[in-house]
Amino acid sequence: MDSRFRAAHPLYKWLLGFCLLLIIFVCAIPMGNQLPDVRKEKTVSMLTRIVNVATPQPQQYFVRTAQCHIPFVDPFSEDLMKIYKPQTFVTCSNESDLVTTTYDALQLRYVLHINEQVAQQLLNSTAEEYNCFYEEISYGQQIDTYDKLKADKYFTDGYVVPKHVEGMLMECQTAEEPHIVLQRDAFMFIQYQPEEPTPTPTPKAKTLGPRKPSVIMYGIDSLSRINLRRTMPKVHKFLQGPGWYEMQGYNKVADNSFPNLFAILSGYSPDTAKSQVCDTDKSGCFEELPMIWHYFKNASYMTAYAEDESGSNTFNYLKPGFTEKPTDYYFRPFLRALEAETEVTRLPGGYMRYCMGRRLANRYIYDYCRQFMQRYVQERPIWGMFWTNHYSHDDPFMPSAMQNMVLTDLMDYEADGAFEHTIMIFFADHGTRFGKLRDLKSGFLESRLPMMFIYLPPWFRAEYPSYVRALELNRNRLSSNFDLHNTLKHIIEIGGGPELPKSFDCPTCQSLFYPLPEDRTCAQAAIDEHWCTCQPYRTISNLDWADRVAQSVIPLMNEYFVAKNLSHLCSNLSLSYVHNTQIKTGLDISWHDALPQLEVAVYRTKFKVQQNSADFEATVVFNNVTETAEVKVETISRTNSYKEDSTCIDDKIAKLYCICISDLKP
Template identity: 30%
Template sequence: MFIPTDKQPMEETEDALSPSSRGFLVMTSGCKIPDLDPMDPAVRKFVEFYANGTRNTTGEEDSDKVPPNCAGKVGPALVESNTTSLYIVTSALEYYNASALEDVNCCYRPFHRVMADPNHYDYSADNNIEYHKLCYPFQEEGSASVGEHEFVRVECRLSSDDTTSPLIYKDFHAFAPVSVAMKRAIESRGNAEMPPLDHRWSILVFGMDAVSRLNFHRQMPRTKKVLEELGAIEFLGYNKVGDNTFPNIVPLMSGMTEDELKKACWPNPQKKLDDCSWLWRQFESKGYLTGLGEDCAWMSTFNYVKVGFLRQPVHFYVRPLVRTSEDEAGHTKRMNAKVCVGPRLSASNIFNYIYKVMNSVSDAAQSFFGLFWVNSLTHDFLNSAGYADEPQVQLLRKIASTGALNRTLLLFLSDHGIRWGSIRETYQGRLEERLPFGFAVIPPSFKERYPSAVANLVRNARKRLTTAFDLHETLKDLLDPEASISSESLARRSKELLKRYGTRGISLFLPIPEGRTCKDAGITPNWCSCHSGEKKIDTEEPMAIAAAGALVDKVNAFLEPYPQCTRRELVAIKSAIISSPPESLLPHPKKKTLQDVSVVVEAAPGGALFEATVRVVPKEDESGLVSLELAVAGTISRINRYGNQSACVDEFHMKLYCFCGS
């Protein structure tokens, strides 16, 4: 069992989260996505690292610039929970004017979801709960086992048998009893048969709203490090397919666009979402236990301006806890979200629940499919993502400690980048909005059994344009991996894929075609992040000449430490091709922005042919004067033989550029 720790060194692998050596995240004949610096000067002025700052005590507690101090506003947690029980935190007693356990009287009051009338329901259908009449007292030692109860409200008073005396503390906790989930599964399937666990893996889809790949790299370095320790595979060309969360989650969980979903099963927002074939229902039919949860009930993916679900959609459904605790104990509202519930982050509702579910299903040796999403910290603010960094690290380590990741494929991703704010007025900000982060952690046992499928996934993640449609097909393959991704099945399906060029959703276990375009992938022009408009330009145009000069200058910069090599000089420009971002990425359509010029040049001495892409970035000074900044994006290729021309150097890469002489 692998448990990442702070003391373990970062493993240097091909998955290392460093900029592409080629200057592009994706560089294929169908799509070119530039690899930009997370701290590029164009966006640096919008970036702050509030999570690493010191606490501001000037009254800005509800500002995004200040780390949320949930306990500081309402008091420390008097009661915490583990996977089965509640217990009093003795170190917090003094704050509540108690010196010993006998000075406080705590009880827990269970509550549960109540289904609305199927014939008469409205937007409140997914919000109905019912409290138990009894409040069960804690034991003398200050703890209480909750049995099969899933959701409880803790009520504490100063020592008294009078339940009408004022509360000194109120809190909410969720639990994940497998026995309750199993009963629901049996009821929905109509029998108690559970398929064998052999060759089946659990799936945990864990997401965070509005975090681009580059903002993840800026704001979540600790999470990044743990993912590297876990051997995570990063998706470099993961492109959103819709504007906000719902139209990006719908393809992930149904394989359809939002419009297709409306035609198939959800005619309007006043209708329940129960009738759609969500992915968790397909896994349930295969004997999986299922889970679903988000940390902001009022604006959650399936409930914002929607009815949501009439019947409980999954076996572990945390919405009753999230909604009730948000209503009764939510505070520290920052724009659209209450980032605190009682003494904890709202996100902790989900982090704690994920851990409890994963621990429970792992102990019970049950297969599990779950989708969990966090909105509160990142929905509205670019720089608040950092506040989730350390809590996510703790979650990942706790899940790893259960051993669950030995049998679980973890998909950690976002839906899109930040959709508003000053950064969106820049080209890079617009590009970031279209490119959310995404990672996959694959268990060693899965890699050993399906090496070809994993090899395809790694290649697609690093070198291809991908979308939520592809992730949907990938997850579907896990319904029956033996039939879908064994070596024989992959060979057959790969051949079939060649006959269906332009297929929208392609499993990442299959080889995605090199020439894939946004249109092929189901990405509308408005959301496409690929550079387009490639056209040849005359080799005598100023842009071509400038790009060729930048290329040769770069070669000579490489050669400076090698005095035995002769400086190169430009002889001729053989070809020049310019490509530009799509119009939708331009913050000011009439103003030029980043362009890439691919040039092939001949350099003397020796008739060397070099090929490279030169990135051209307009820079405007305070007076409005625009100048062009040129830099080689990535590597420079030598595309003709060099024989013994570089025999005087031993360094492999320098042999490509050196001509020995004085």
């Protein structure tokens, strides 16, 4: 037989067999007559099923269960594409690296290399001499800052970095005066720390426990699963590979970064933490709380934490930060040095630092992550969270310029072999909260559905097939931050640790390695009604009725300022106009049914106030007979930028609603 036929794809063989059967079937039909109706219907039905199998239908829902319908949003719909502007990647330096670093695995040390050809290019000479030196960056007396830079340390090609040096600012300059700087740069190092030896067990006690998976959390601020598909299609395609599971029913539990990340890392909401443990606005509280890195550390994991914008760091933006080093490797002191000691570049109209020296702000973070995995992941379990704000927070379309960089990160981690050992969580805190994207019909979902992908290494999938099946099932079921918190603790337990307390704020939440209930509600996942995406709403055409819902909310916002003792700083708000008001209908009412006439119902109203044209969105229980409303003010969303409206106060939540009298625009 011809080898081409022997190598034929099985699909071709199947199609050939099908065609032969079809020919035999047709030939068996009596000549001169049309197909009998019944036989004709069966044939058409069979062919229709084959065509349907070959042509999958477009996805309509992220989640469609008994109590939750989260509609799928086409990231390339016509209204979205009208405002979508892909961004161009901007480099921080076009120069080649004069100094680079490598890691000597035999010495367990970093080595500095000077590229002589680059030096000659920068000098425009082969004879002129130059010198290179560095200043060490070290932890300060206060853990959230850095110590005074140490004296200059000169080095030459092949210099072995001392093990105590975790960060440095480097400069090369001409030898002759006046000195001309050839290049400045900065390097951070994960200096290897050998595991402390443990007493040799007796022969009877010597047993091998379960293998402990490492956990790396790679985070991008303000990136929804919808916007990921739109701005980073290459990354999204990579995340469809073997071992990756997208939690398409993952729904945020709060408005902005801190409460959403805090829920993952502590299992608490800020309010519950205040009543049960300590006030997160007070110094020393984060040391009292049972943060997840403490559990990993107690289970013999090496730990790390890094973010790329000091002013917006999760535990420092209008928060007291840490009084003690929270993890084994803690990047913030080095970040503060980079921000203060290097040349900082911001993009036009951008608030956050884009470049620090010759590199993107997030490059320091994810290179730090790569070093952390390279140093440890093959010999001991590690946990680390590496988070970027600087390009995604202020511009929802800037991730389009970064997709090749992010894809390279993931591919580098894979090439290093890190994925053989690591459960990776590729995630966000929330989606876009304000701006043009938020104003679209899909903006409600855009802001509430952060991306959430979980990768399981091959050995883990082979050893725990029931957890894999649960994760596959849970991809299209409702889940929340508190479930992820429980999953992190479950991973520690898998490694042989004791049973750990589950998320305090959600007694009905669980690990994602167990099947979530098919009939789960937002309340059971600790998702407040205002953030819940499970239930449909219908727009009210009666404008008078719509206005009355919004009008009932504003007095409650003004009373909030009084209760917070802010009324002397914050202007009283008054309604300008209502964008739209919707009523919650329930899953059993279709778009074709008439709206129910209810005395009390749940509404979602989006409105503008006269003061500085601020936009808000509130979920309200409204009685259309008594004209009374029930709404928790601190769940109301601010849907346009507020950074220039509330400069008179530091309260992180109240800043959303306060239009400072001193900031009022004419």
